[in-house]
Amino acid sequence: MRFGIALLFVPLIAGCATVRSAPTLPEELSVVRDQLVVYSDFKLATRHRLVxxxxxxxxxxxxxxxxxxxxxxxxIYLFSKAESYKKYIDRHFPELPDRRAFFVESDTRLTVYAQWGDRVAEDLRHEVTHGYLHSVIPNTPLWLDEGIAEYFETPRGWNGLHVAHVKLLDAQASKGMWKPDLARLDKLAAIDQMTQRDYAEAWLWLHFLLQTTRERKLLLQHHLSILHEQAQAPPFSQAIFAVEPDAAYAALDHLRMLAAENLVE
Ligand SMILES: [Zn+2]
Structure with a gap:
Protein backbone atom coordinates (compact mmCIF):
# COMPACT_ATOMS: atom_id res chain seq x y z
CA MET A 1 0.00 0.00 0.00
CA ARG A 2 1.26 3.36 -0.83
CA PHE A 3 1.21 6.43 1.31
CA GLY A 4 -0.36 9.58 0.02
CA ILE A 5 2.26 11.67 -1.62
CA ALA A 6 2.54 15.09 -0.14
CA LEU A 7 2.29 18.45 -1.68
CA LEU A 8 4.41 20.51 0.64
CA PHE A 9 4.77 24.22 0.90
CA VAL A 10 8.12 24.53 2.54
CA PRO A 11 8.99 28.16 3.10
CA LEU A 12 12.53 28.74 2.00
CA ILE A 13 14.18 31.27 4.24
CA ALA A 14 17.31 33.22 3.44
CA GLY A 15 20.25 30.88 3.33
CA CYS A 16 18.25 27.90 2.17
CA ALA A 17 19.70 28.34 -1.29
CA THR A 18 22.45 26.11 0.07
CA VAL A 19 20.02 23.27 -0.54
CA ARG A 20 21.09 23.31 -4.17
CA SER A 21 24.77 23.07 -3.48
CA ALA A 22 24.55 20.34 -0.89
CA PRO A 23 27.00 17.58 -1.74
CA THR A 24 24.34 14.88 -1.81
CA LEU A 25 22.01 16.59 -4.29
CA PRO A 26 22.20 14.95 -7.72
CA GLU A 27 22.74 17.82 -10.13
CA GLU A 28 25.69 16.87 -12.27
CA LEU A 29 23.67 15.17 -14.97
CA SER A 30 20.66 16.96 -16.33
CA VAL A 31 18.12 16.62 -19.09
CA VAL A 32 16.05 19.61 -20.19
CA ARG A 33 12.73 18.98 -21.91
CA ASP A 34 10.25 21.83 -22.26
CA GLN A 35 9.38 22.94 -18.72
CA LEU A 36 11.24 20.07 -17.06
CA VAL A 37 14.83 20.14 -15.85
CA VAL A 38 15.68 16.64 -14.67
CA TYR A 39 18.81 16.15 -12.54
CA SER A 40 19.98 12.69 -11.63
CA ASP A 41 22.89 10.91 -10.01
CA PHE A 42 22.83 8.37 -12.84
CA LYS A 43 22.78 8.60 -16.63
CA LEU A 44 19.24 9.20 -17.79
CA ALA A 45 18.60 8.99 -21.53
CA THR A 46 17.61 12.38 -22.99
CA ARG A 47 14.53 10.79 -24.48
CA HIS A 48 13.80 8.36 -21.68
CA ARG A 49 10.23 7.04 -21.97
CA LEU A 50 9.35 8.32 -18.53
CA VAL A 51 10.61 11.82 -19.31
CA ILE A 76 13.26 17.38 -10.71
CA TYR A 77 15.96 15.66 -8.65
CA LEU A 78 16.21 11.91 -9.06
CA PHE A 79 18.19 9.77 -6.63
CA SER A 80 19.21 6.31 -7.81
CA LYS A 81 19.35 4.89 -4.30
CA ALA A 82 16.77 5.07 -1.54
CA GLU A 83 19.55 5.59 1.02
CA SER A 84 20.98 8.69 -0.66
CA TYR A 85 17.47 10.12 -1.14
CA LYS A 86 16.59 9.54 2.51
CA LYS A 87 19.88 10.97 3.67
CA TYR A 88 19.33 14.12 1.66
CA ILE A 89 15.70 14.57 2.73
CA ASP A 90 16.47 13.89 6.41
CA ARG A 91 19.16 16.52 6.30
CA HIS A 92 17.32 19.27 4.41
CA PHE A 93 13.66 18.57 5.17
CA PRO A 94 13.71 16.83 8.57
CA GLU A 95 10.07 17.73 9.20
CA LEU A 96 8.83 15.67 6.25
CA PRO A 97 7.09 12.34 6.68
CA ASP A 98 8.65 9.28 5.06
CA ARG A 99 7.63 9.53 1.41
CA ARG A 100 9.18 8.29 -1.83
CA ALA A 101 8.73 11.65 -3.55
CA PHE A 102 7.48 15.13 -2.91
CA PHE A 103 6.90 18.52 -4.42
CA VAL A 104 8.12 21.77 -2.91
CA GLU A 105 6.92 25.19 -3.95
CA SER A 106 8.84 28.24 -2.81
CA ASP A 107 8.38 31.84 -3.88
CA THR A 108 10.85 31.36 -6.68
CA ARG A 109 11.08 27.71 -7.49
CA LEU A 110 9.09 24.56 -8.23
CA THR A 111 10.98 21.42 -7.23
CA VAL A 112 10.33 17.69 -7.15
CA TYR A 113 12.50 15.19 -5.28
CA ALA A 114 12.14 11.46 -5.92
CA GLN A 115 13.90 8.18 -5.53
CA TRP A 116 14.20 5.89 -8.52
CA GLY A 117 12.35 2.59 -8.10
CA ASP A 118 9.37 0.47 -9.08
CA ARG A 119 6.87 3.24 -8.36
CA VAL A 120 8.85 6.15 -9.76
CA ALA A 121 6.61 6.64 -12.81
CA GLU A 122 3.48 7.00 -10.69
CA ASP A 123 5.32 9.14 -8.13
CA LEU A 124 6.67 11.50 -10.78
CA ARG A 125 3.36 11.80 -12.62
CA HIS A 126 1.79 12.82 -9.30
CA GLU A 127 4.45 15.31 -8.23
CA VAL A 128 5.06 16.80 -11.66
CA THR A 129 1.30 17.33 -12.00
CA HIS A 130 1.58 19.51 -8.89
CA GLY A 131 4.42 21.35 -10.62
CA TYR A 132 2.47 21.98 -13.84
CA LEU A 133 -0.62 23.04 -11.93
CA HIS A 134 1.25 25.36 -9.57
CA SER A 135 3.05 26.99 -12.47
CA VAL A 136 -0.32 28.37 -13.60
CA ILE A 137 -2.51 28.23 -10.43
CA PRO A 138 -0.24 28.56 -7.38
CA ASN A 139 -3.00 28.53 -4.79
CA THR A 140 -5.17 25.58 -5.74
CA PRO A 141 -7.16 24.38 -2.69
CA LEU A 142 -5.56 21.35 -1.05
CA TRP A 143 -8.18 18.70 -1.86
CA LEU A 144 -8.41 19.88 -5.46
CA ASP A 145 -4.65 19.96 -5.86
CA GLU A 146 -4.32 16.41 -4.53
CA GLY A 147 -7.36 15.17 -6.44
CA ILE A 148 -5.88 16.45 -9.70
CA ALA A 149 -2.48 14.91 -8.89
CA GLU A 150 -4.09 11.56 -7.99
CA TYR A 151 -6.10 11.65 -11.22
CA PHE A 152 -3.06 12.33 -13.41
CA GLU A 153 -0.74 9.90 -11.59
CA THR A 154 -2.56 7.05 -13.33
CA PRO A 155 -0.91 5.76 -16.50
CA ARG A 156 -1.69 7.59 -19.75
CA GLY A 157 -4.64 6.01 -21.53
CA TRP A 158 -6.39 4.93 -18.31
CA ASN A 159 -8.61 8.03 -18.33
CA GLY A 160 -7.76 8.71 -14.72
CA LEU A 161 -9.00 5.36 -13.41
CA HIS A 162 -7.37 4.64 -10.04
CA VAL A 163 -8.34 1.08 -9.11
CA ALA A 164 -6.78 1.18 -5.63
CA HIS A 165 -8.92 4.20 -4.74
CA VAL A 166 -12.07 2.59 -6.16
CA LYS A 167 -11.37 -0.47 -4.04
CA LEU A 168 -10.75 1.49 -0.83
CA LEU A 169 -13.80 3.74 -1.17
CA ASP A 170 -16.12 0.96 -2.32
CA ALA A 171 -15.16 -1.21 0.66
CA GLN A 172 -15.76 1.64 3.11
CA ALA A 173 -19.02 2.75 1.47
CA SER A 174 -20.32 -0.84 1.49
CA LYS A 175 -19.76 -1.04 5.25
CA GLY A 176 -21.46 2.33 5.81
CA MET A 177 -18.18 3.82 7.04
CA TRP A 178 -17.88 6.55 4.46
CA LYS A 179 -19.77 8.62 1.91
CA PRO A 180 -18.65 11.53 -0.27
CA ASP A 181 -18.56 14.87 1.56
CA LEU A 182 -17.07 17.60 -0.58
CA ALA A 183 -17.83 20.39 1.90
CA ARG A 184 -15.61 18.56 4.41
CA LEU A 185 -12.79 18.18 1.87
CA ASP A 186 -13.11 21.88 1.06
CA LYS A 187 -12.23 22.68 4.68
CA LEU A 188 -8.97 20.70 4.72
CA ALA A 189 -6.08 23.12 4.96
CA ALA A 190 -3.01 21.10 5.94
CA ILE A 191 -1.50 18.10 4.21
CA ASP A 192 -1.15 16.19 7.48
CA GLN A 193 -4.93 16.41 7.92
CA MET A 194 -5.40 14.30 4.80
CA THR A 195 -5.83 10.57 5.22
CA GLN A 196 -5.39 8.02 2.46
CA ARG A 197 -9.20 7.94 2.21
CA ASP A 198 -9.24 11.72 1.71
CA TYR A 199 -6.79 11.34 -1.18
CA ALA A 200 -9.06 8.66 -2.62
CA GLU A 201 -12.17 10.82 -2.22
CA ALA A 202 -10.42 13.82 -3.77
CA TRP A 203 -9.58 11.55 -6.71
CA LEU A 204 -13.19 10.33 -6.92
CA TRP A 205 -14.52 13.88 -7.23
CA LEU A 206 -12.02 14.59 -10.00
CA HIS A 207 -12.97 11.44 -11.88
CA PHE A 208 -16.65 12.23 -11.39
CA LEU A 209 -16.16 15.77 -12.71
CA LEU A 210 -13.95 14.88 -15.67
CA GLN A 211 -15.39 11.56 -16.78
CA THR A 212 -19.18 11.78 -16.48
CA THR A 213 -20.93 14.80 -18.05
CA ARG A 214 -19.83 17.78 -20.08
CA GLU A 215 -21.59 20.12 -17.62
CA ARG A 216 -19.57 18.84 -14.66
CA LYS A 217 -16.32 19.11 -16.58
CA LEU A 218 -17.15 22.69 -17.59
CA LEU A 219 -18.00 23.54 -13.97
CA LEU A 220 -14.56 22.38 -12.84
CA GLN A 221 -12.84 24.17 -15.71
CA HIS A 222 -14.71 27.37 -14.87
CA HIS A 223 -13.66 27.10 -11.22
CA LEU A 224 -10.03 26.65 -12.23
CA SER A 225 -10.23 29.62 -14.59
CA ILE A 226 -11.43 31.81 -11.69
CA LEU A 227 -8.54 30.55 -9.54
CA HIS A 228 -6.14 31.27 -12.39
CA GLU A 229 -7.44 34.78 -13.09
CA GLN A 230 -8.39 35.98 -9.61
CA ALA A 231 -6.16 33.82 -7.38
CA GLN A 232 -9.13 32.88 -5.22
CA ALA A 233 -12.60 31.45 -5.58
CA PRO A 234 -15.52 30.46 -3.34
CA PRO A 235 -15.36 26.80 -2.19
CA PHE A 236 -16.01 24.44 -5.09
CA SER A 237 -18.59 22.55 -3.02
CA GLN A 238 -20.79 25.67 -3.10
CA ALA A 239 -20.47 25.91 -6.85
CA ILE A 240 -21.42 22.32 -7.55
CA PHE A 241 -24.21 22.01 -4.98
CA ALA A 242 -25.80 25.20 -6.37
CA VAL A 243 -26.35 23.51 -9.71
CA GLU A 244 -26.47 19.88 -8.60
CA PRO A 245 -27.71 19.51 -5.01
CA ASP A 246 -27.51 15.70 -5.22
CA ALA A 247 -23.94 15.64 -6.50
CA ALA A 248 -22.71 13.55 -3.54
CA TYR A 249 -25.23 10.80 -4.34
CA ALA A 250 -24.31 10.97 -8.00
CA ALA A 251 -20.61 10.68 -7.10
CA LEU A 252 -21.37 7.62 -4.98
CA ASP A 253 -23.33 6.07 -7.87
CA HIS A 254 -20.35 6.79 -10.11
CA LEU A 255 -18.08 4.99 -7.64
CA ARG A 256 -20.41 1.96 -7.54
CA MET A 257 -20.40 1.80 -11.32
CA LEU A 258 -16.60 1.95 -11.40
CA ALA A 259 -16.42 -0.76 -8.74
CA ALA A 260 -18.82 -3.02 -10.66
CA GLU A 261 -16.82 -2.55 -13.87
CA ASN A 262 -13.31 -2.80 -12.47
CA LEU A 263 -13.23 -4.84 -9.28
CA VAL A 264 -13.22 -8.59 -9.52
CA GLU A 265 -15.10 -10.22 -6.67
ZN1 LIG B 1 0.31 15.39 -3.86
Missing part, protein backbone atom coordinates in the same frame (compact mmCIF):
# COMPACT_ATOMS: atom_id res chain seq x y z
CA UNK A 52 8.66 11.82 -22.57
CA UNK A 53 5.56 10.80 -20.68
CA UNK A 54 6.04 13.63 -18.19
CA UNK A 55 6.50 16.08 -21.07
CA UNK A 56 3.23 14.86 -22.63
CA UNK A 57 1.48 15.14 -19.27
CA UNK A 58 1.53 18.92 -19.52
CA UNK A 59 -0.64 18.82 -22.64
CA UNK A 60 -3.01 16.30 -21.05
CA UNK A 61 -3.49 18.48 -17.98
CA UNK A 62 -3.91 21.65 -20.00
CA UNK A 63 -6.47 20.02 -22.29
CA UNK A 64 -8.49 18.21 -19.62
CA UNK A 65 -8.59 21.11 -17.19
CA UNK A 66 -8.57 23.85 -19.82
CA UNK A 67 -5.74 25.65 -18.08
CA UNK A 68 -2.90 27.46 -19.89
CA UNK A 69 0.66 26.17 -19.93
CA UNK A 70 3.62 27.97 -18.42
CA UNK A 71 7.32 28.04 -19.21
CA UNK A 72 8.34 28.22 -15.56
CA UNK A 73 10.94 25.49 -14.98
CA UNK A 74 10.12 22.51 -12.79
CA UNK A 75 13.32 21.14 -11.27
Missing amino acids: EELVALRGDISEQLDVPVSDEPIH
Whole structure:
Protein backbone atom coordinates (compact mmCIF):
# COMPACT_ATOMS: atom_id res chain seq x y z
CA MET A 1 0.00 0.00 0.00
CA ARG A 2 1.26 3.36 -0.83
CA PHE A 3 1.21 6.43 1.31
CA GLY A 4 -0.36 9.58 0.02
CA ILE A 5 2.26 11.67 -1.62
CA ALA A 6 2.54 15.09 -0.14
CA LEU A 7 2.29 18.45 -1.68
CA LEU A 8 4.41 20.51 0.64
CA PHE A 9 4.77 24.22 0.90
CA VAL A 10 8.12 24.53 2.54
CA PRO A 11 8.99 28.16 3.10
CA LEU A 12 12.53 28.74 2.00
CA ILE A 13 14.18 31.27 4.24
CA ALA A 14 17.31 33.22 3.44
CA GLY A 15 20.25 30.88 3.33
CA CYS A 16 18.25 27.90 2.17
CA ALA A 17 19.70 28.34 -1.29
CA THR A 18 22.45 26.11 0.07
CA VAL A 19 20.02 23.27 -0.54
CA ARG A 20 21.09 23.31 -4.17
CA SER A 21 24.77 23.07 -3.48
CA ALA A 22 24.55 20.34 -0.89
CA PRO A 23 27.00 17.58 -1.74
CA THR A 24 24.34 14.88 -1.81
CA LEU A 25 22.01 16.59 -4.29
CA PRO A 26 22.20 14.95 -7.72
CA GLU A 27 22.74 17.82 -10.13
CA GLU A 28 25.69 16.87 -12.27
CA LEU A 29 23.67 15.17 -14.97
CA SER A 30 20.66 16.96 -16.33
CA VAL A 31 18.12 16.62 -19.09
CA VAL A 32 16.05 19.61 -20.19
CA ARG A 33 12.73 18.98 -21.91
CA ASP A 34 10.25 21.83 -22.26
CA GLN A 35 9.38 22.94 -18.72
CA LEU A 36 11.24 20.07 -17.06
CA VAL A 37 14.83 20.14 -15.85
CA VAL A 38 15.68 16.64 -14.67
CA TYR A 39 18.81 16.15 -12.54
CA SER A 40 19.98 12.69 -11.63
CA ASP A 41 22.89 10.91 -10.01
CA PHE A 42 22.83 8.37 -12.84
CA LYS A 43 22.78 8.60 -16.63
CA LEU A 44 19.24 9.20 -17.79
CA ALA A 45 18.60 8.99 -21.53
CA THR A 46 17.61 12.38 -22.99
CA ARG A 47 14.53 10.79 -24.48
CA HIS A 48 13.80 8.36 -21.68
CA ARG A 49 10.23 7.04 -21.97
CA LEU A 50 9.35 8.32 -18.53
CA VAL A 51 10.61 11.82 -19.31
CA GLU A 52 8.66 11.82 -22.57
CA GLU A 53 5.56 10.80 -20.68
CA LEU A 54 6.04 13.63 -18.19
CA VAL A 55 6.50 16.08 -21.07
CA ALA A 56 3.23 14.86 -22.63
CA LEU A 57 1.48 15.14 -19.27
CA ARG A 58 1.53 18.92 -19.52
CA GLY A 59 -0.64 18.82 -22.64
CA ASP A 60 -3.01 16.30 -21.05
CA ILE A 61 -3.49 18.48 -17.98
CA SER A 62 -3.91 21.65 -20.00
CA GLU A 63 -6.47 20.02 -22.29
CA GLN A 64 -8.49 18.21 -19.62
CA LEU A 65 -8.59 21.11 -17.19
CA ASP A 66 -8.57 23.85 -19.82
CA VAL A 67 -5.74 25.65 -18.08
CA PRO A 68 -2.90 27.46 -19.89
CA VAL A 69 0.66 26.17 -19.93
CA SER A 70 3.62 27.97 -18.42
CA ASP A 71 7.32 28.04 -19.21
CA GLU A 72 8.34 28.22 -15.56
CA PRO A 73 10.94 25.49 -14.98
CA ILE A 74 10.12 22.51 -12.79
CA HIS A 75 13.32 21.14 -11.27
CA ILE A 76 13.26 17.38 -10.71
CA TYR A 77 15.96 15.66 -8.65
CA LEU A 78 16.21 11.91 -9.06
CA PHE A 79 18.19 9.77 -6.63
CA SER A 80 19.21 6.31 -7.81
CA LYS A 81 19.35 4.89 -4.30
CA ALA A 82 16.77 5.07 -1.54
CA GLU A 83 19.55 5.59 1.02
CA SER A 84 20.98 8.69 -0.66
CA TYR A 85 17.47 10.12 -1.14
CA LYS A 86 16.59 9.54 2.51
CA LYS A 87 19.88 10.97 3.67
CA TYR A 88 19.33 14.12 1.66
CA ILE A 89 15.70 14.57 2.73
CA ASP A 90 16.47 13.89 6.41
CA ARG A 91 19.16 16.52 6.30
CA HIS A 92 17.32 19.27 4.41
CA PHE A 93 13.66 18.57 5.17
CA PRO A 94 13.71 16.83 8.57
CA GLU A 95 10.07 17.73 9.20
CA LEU A 96 8.83 15.67 6.25
CA PRO A 97 7.09 12.34 6.68
CA ASP A 98 8.65 9.28 5.06
CA ARG A 99 7.63 9.53 1.41
CA ARG A 100 9.18 8.29 -1.83
CA ALA A 101 8.73 11.65 -3.55
CA PHE A 102 7.48 15.13 -2.91
CA PHE A 103 6.90 18.52 -4.42
CA VAL A 104 8.12 21.77 -2.91
CA GLU A 105 6.92 25.19 -3.95
CA SER A 106 8.84 28.24 -2.81
CA ASP A 107 8.38 31.84 -3.88
CA THR A 108 10.85 31.36 -6.68
CA ARG A 109 11.08 27.71 -7.49
CA LEU A 110 9.09 24.56 -8.23
CA THR A 111 10.98 21.42 -7.23
CA VAL A 112 10.33 17.69 -7.15
CA TYR A 113 12.50 15.19 -5.28
CA ALA A 114 12.14 11.46 -5.92
CA GLN A 115 13.90 8.18 -5.53
CA TRP A 116 14.20 5.89 -8.52
CA GLY A 117 12.35 2.59 -8.10
CA ASP A 118 9.37 0.47 -9.08
CA ARG A 119 6.87 3.24 -8.36
CA VAL A 120 8.85 6.15 -9.76
CA ALA A 121 6.61 6.64 -12.81
CA GLU A 122 3.48 7.00 -10.69
CA ASP A 123 5.32 9.14 -8.13
CA LEU A 124 6.67 11.50 -10.78
CA ARG A 125 3.36 11.80 -12.62
CA HIS A 126 1.79 12.82 -9.30
CA GLU A 127 4.45 15.31 -8.23
CA VAL A 128 5.06 16.80 -11.66
CA THR A 129 1.30 17.33 -12.00
CA HIS A 130 1.58 19.51 -8.89
CA GLY A 131 4.42 21.35 -10.62
CA TYR A 132 2.47 21.98 -13.84
CA LEU A 133 -0.62 23.04 -11.93
CA HIS A 134 1.25 25.36 -9.57
CA SER A 135 3.05 26.99 -12.47
CA VAL A 136 -0.32 28.37 -13.60
CA ILE A 137 -2.51 28.23 -10.43
CA PRO A 138 -0.24 28.56 -7.38
CA ASN A 139 -3.00 28.53 -4.79
CA THR A 140 -5.17 25.58 -5.74
CA PRO A 141 -7.16 24.38 -2.69
CA LEU A 142 -5.56 21.35 -1.05
CA TRP A 143 -8.18 18.70 -1.86
CA LEU A 144 -8.41 19.88 -5.46
CA ASP A 145 -4.65 19.96 -5.86
CA GLU A 146 -4.32 16.41 -4.53
CA GLY A 147 -7.36 15.17 -6.44
CA ILE A 148 -5.88 16.45 -9.70
CA ALA A 149 -2.48 14.91 -8.89
CA GLU A 150 -4.09 11.56 -7.99
CA TYR A 151 -6.10 11.65 -11.22
CA PHE A 152 -3.06 12.33 -13.41
CA GLU A 153 -0.74 9.90 -11.59
CA THR A 154 -2.56 7.05 -13.33
CA PRO A 155 -0.91 5.76 -16.50
CA ARG A 156 -1.69 7.59 -19.75
CA GLY A 157 -4.64 6.01 -21.53
CA TRP A 158 -6.39 4.93 -18.31
CA ASN A 159 -8.61 8.03 -18.33
CA GLY A 160 -7.76 8.71 -14.72
CA LEU A 161 -9.00 5.36 -13.41
CA HIS A 162 -7.37 4.64 -10.04
CA VAL A 163 -8.34 1.08 -9.11
CA ALA A 164 -6.78 1.18 -5.63
CA HIS A 165 -8.92 4.20 -4.74
CA VAL A 166 -12.07 2.59 -6.16
CA LYS A 167 -11.37 -0.47 -4.04
CA LEU A 168 -10.75 1.49 -0.83
CA LEU A 169 -13.80 3.74 -1.17
CA ASP A 170 -16.12 0.96 -2.32
CA ALA A 171 -15.16 -1.21 0.66
CA GLN A 172 -15.76 1.64 3.11
CA ALA A 173 -19.02 2.75 1.47
CA SER A 174 -20.32 -0.84 1.49
CA LYS A 175 -19.76 -1.04 5.25
CA GLY A 176 -21.46 2.33 5.81
CA MET A 177 -18.18 3.82 7.04
CA TRP A 178 -17.88 6.55 4.46
CA LYS A 179 -19.77 8.62 1.91
CA PRO A 180 -18.65 11.53 -0.27
CA ASP A 181 -18.56 14.87 1.56
CA LEU A 182 -17.07 17.60 -0.58
CA ALA A 183 -17.83 20.39 1.90
CA ARG A 184 -15.61 18.56 4.41
CA LEU A 185 -12.79 18.18 1.87
CA ASP A 186 -13.11 21.88 1.06
CA LYS A 187 -12.23 22.68 4.68
CA LEU A 188 -8.97 20.70 4.72
CA ALA A 189 -6.08 23.12 4.96
CA ALA A 190 -3.01 21.10 5.94
CA ILE A 191 -1.50 18.10 4.21
CA ASP A 192 -1.15 16.19 7.48
CA GLN A 193 -4.93 16.41 7.92
CA MET A 194 -5.40 14.30 4.80
CA THR A 195 -5.83 10.57 5.22
CA GLN A 196 -5.39 8.02 2.46
CA ARG A 197 -9.20 7.94 2.21
CA ASP A 198 -9.24 11.72 1.71
CA TYR A 199 -6.79 11.34 -1.18
CA ALA A 200 -9.06 8.66 -2.62
CA GLU A 201 -12.17 10.82 -2.22
CA ALA A 202 -10.42 13.82 -3.77
CA TRP A 203 -9.58 11.55 -6.71
CA LEU A 204 -13.19 10.33 -6.92
CA TRP A 205 -14.52 13.88 -7.23
CA LEU A 206 -12.02 14.59 -10.00
CA HIS A 207 -12.97 11.44 -11.88
CA PHE A 208 -16.65 12.23 -11.39
CA LEU A 209 -16.16 15.77 -12.71
CA LEU A 210 -13.95 14.88 -15.67
CA GLN A 211 -15.39 11.56 -16.78
CA THR A 212 -19.18 11.78 -16.48
CA THR A 213 -20.93 14.80 -18.05
CA ARG A 214 -19.83 17.78 -20.08
CA GLU A 215 -21.59 20.12 -17.62
CA ARG A 216 -19.57 18.84 -14.66
CA LYS A 217 -16.32 19.11 -16.58
CA LEU A 218 -17.15 22.69 -17.59
CA LEU A 219 -18.00 23.54 -13.97
CA LEU A 220 -14.56 22.38 -12.84
CA GLN A 221 -12.84 24.17 -15.71
CA HIS A 222 -14.71 27.37 -14.87
CA HIS A 223 -13.66 27.10 -11.22
CA LEU A 224 -10.03 26.65 -12.23
CA SER A 225 -10.23 29.62 -14.59
CA ILE A 226 -11.43 31.81 -11.69
CA LEU A 227 -8.54 30.55 -9.54
CA HIS A 228 -6.14 31.27 -12.39
CA GLU A 229 -7.44 34.78 -13.09
CA GLN A 230 -8.39 35.98 -9.61
CA ALA A 231 -6.16 33.82 -7.38
CA GLN A 232 -9.13 32.88 -5.22
CA ALA A 233 -12.60 31.45 -5.58
CA PRO A 234 -15.52 30.46 -3.34
CA PRO A 235 -15.36 26.80 -2.19
CA PHE A 236 -16.01 24.44 -5.09
CA SER A 237 -18.59 22.55 -3.02
CA GLN A 238 -20.79 25.67 -3.10
CA ALA A 239 -20.47 25.91 -6.85
CA ILE A 240 -21.42 22.32 -7.55
CA PHE A 241 -24.21 22.01 -4.98
CA ALA A 242 -25.80 25.20 -6.37
CA VAL A 243 -26.35 23.51 -9.71
CA GLU A 244 -26.47 19.88 -8.60
CA PRO A 245 -27.71 19.51 -5.01
CA ASP A 246 -27.51 15.70 -5.22
CA ALA A 247 -23.94 15.64 -6.50
CA ALA A 248 -22.71 13.55 -3.54
CA TYR A 249 -25.23 10.80 -4.34
CA ALA A 250 -24.31 10.97 -8.00
CA ALA A 251 -20.61 10.68 -7.10
CA LEU A 252 -21.37 7.62 -4.98
CA ASP A 253 -23.33 6.07 -7.87
CA HIS A 254 -20.35 6.79 -10.11
CA LEU A 255 -18.08 4.99 -7.64
CA ARG A 256 -20.41 1.96 -7.54
CA MET A 257 -20.40 1.80 -11.32
CA LEU A 258 -16.60 1.95 -11.40
CA ALA A 259 -16.42 -0.76 -8.74
CA ALA A 260 -18.82 -3.02 -10.66
CA GLU A 261 -16.82 -2.55 -13.87
CA ASN A 262 -13.31 -2.80 -12.47
CA LEU A 263 -13.23 -4.84 -9.28
CA VAL A 264 -13.22 -8.59 -9.52
CA GLU A 265 -15.10 -10.22 -6.67
ZN1 LIG B 1 0.31 15.39 -3.86
